[in-house]
Amino acid sequence: MNNNVPEIGSPARTKAILNRYRLVAKKSLGQNFLSDLNILRNIVTAADVTADDNVIEIGPGIGALTEQLARKARKVVAFEIDANLLPVLDDTLMDYDNVKIINQDILKANLPEVIRDEFEPGHPVKLVANLPYYITTPILMGVLQSNVSFDQIVVMMQAEVADRLVAVPGTKAYGSLSLVMQYRAHVEVAFDVPRSAFIPQPNVDSAIIRLTPREPLPVMPYDDKALFGFVKGCFAHRRKSLWNNLQGIFGKQPEVRERIQTVLQRVDISQQLRPERLTLINFIELVNAFHDEGLM
Numbered sequence: 001m002n003n004n005v006p007e008i009g010s011p012a013r014t015k016a017i018l019n020r021y022r023l024v025a026k027k028s029l030g031q032n033f034l035s036d037l038n039i040l041r042n043i044v045t046a047a048d049v050t051a052d053d054n055v056i057e058i059g060p061g062i063g064a065l066t067e068q069l070a071r072k073a074r075k076v077v078a079f080e081i082d083a084n085l086l087p088v089l090d091d092t093l094m095d096y097d098n099v100k101i102i103n104q105d106i107l108k109a110n111l112p113e114v115i116r117d118e119f120e121p122g123h124p125v126k127l128v129a130n131l132p133y134y135i136t137t138p139i140l141m142g143v144l145q146s147n148v149s150f151d152q153i154v155v156m157m158q159a160e161v162a163d164r165l166v167a168v169p170g171t172k173a174y175g176s177l178s179l180v181m182q183y184r185a186h187v188e189v190a191f192d193v194p195r196s197a198f199i200p201q202p203n204v205d206s207a208i209i210r211l212t213p214r215e216p217l218p219v220m221p222y223d224d225k226a227l228f229g230f231v232k233g234c235f236a237h238r239r240k241s242l243w244n245n246l247q248g249i250f251g252k253q254p255e256v257r258e259r260i261q262t263v264l265q266r267v268d269i270s271q272q273l274r275p276e277r278l279t280l281i282n283f284i285e286l287v288n289a290f291h292d293e294g295l296m
């Protein structure tokens with residue numbers, strides 16, 4: 001390794017790489033390169049990456065986070081959609097023999113297969129990434145609904161989306177995204193990242209979110225997908241009452257309205273509440289009760 005060359009994520013090296021390859025960051029692919037070594041190292045620390053860990057990265061860019069991960073991890077497999085970055089990564093990461101770049105859209109990747117083929121079993125598998133912001137939600141939904149159970153997920157996203165992920169009942173940011181994420185994992189903000197840490201600078205600030213496998217819930221829904229669909233339906237008109245939204249889901253016929261009321265009484269939830277007042281457990285109890293009532 002050439003010790004005179006600064007690390008990839010230093011501002012000087014980032015600029016030098018962009019110049020050398022005449023790279024213009026593609027806005028359409030969410031290319032904002034993190035250029036702050038402290039923050040990059042803190043991301044790796046937040047995921048507690050050790051030499052025992054296998055890591056999946058999404059969007060390595062010019063390799064700044066990949067380098068920090070490769071220094072600590074057993075192996076890093078990174079998905080990059082932009083073929084123009086492949087020769088750059090070949091060059092910037094040439095000193096690391098524990099990195100594999102896959103030129104593929106992460107939304108089309110078969111993660112269980114890649115993990116089986118690329119990683120030796122018996123080691124923790126973590127996901128660590130500075131996500132392309134335009135597809136943060138589909139990536140997280142896809143990952144959490146895949147059959148892969150990551151031991152840890154640490155990802156950067158725009159602060160506003162991070163707020164929605166960790167939001168609690170009764171707040172403006174609380175909604176279906178909070179509930180789906182919190183159903184799947186324990187979600188927390190690890191730390192905030194200012195827009196000035198990127199080249200080029202985005203128009204928004206960012207935050208690092210950490211997802212860890214959650215403790216078992218006291219009740220489980222009869223079906224995960226039914227829960228997610230129901231939650232979405234309940235938030236279709238978030239300023240209206242639960243009663244209004246439930247009629248939107250099930251219909252307004254007198255017989256249906258009566259059955260909705262029966263269910264609400266059974267689970268002891270007021271029909272006047274707004275959906276944002278309900279907890280995850282409330283939603284699970286409701287979906288199970290509507291199922292028992294034959295409405296789902």
Ligand code: SAM
Nearest residue numbers: 029032033034059060061080081105106130132
């Ligand atoms: N990891 C680098 C860093 O921290 O500086 C770059 C992060 S940049 C915010 C997002 C990266 O994701 C870009 O390299 C972009 O080309 C890549 N990307 C965008 N859409 C993608 C997709 N669908 N699948 C895989 N990579 C994608």
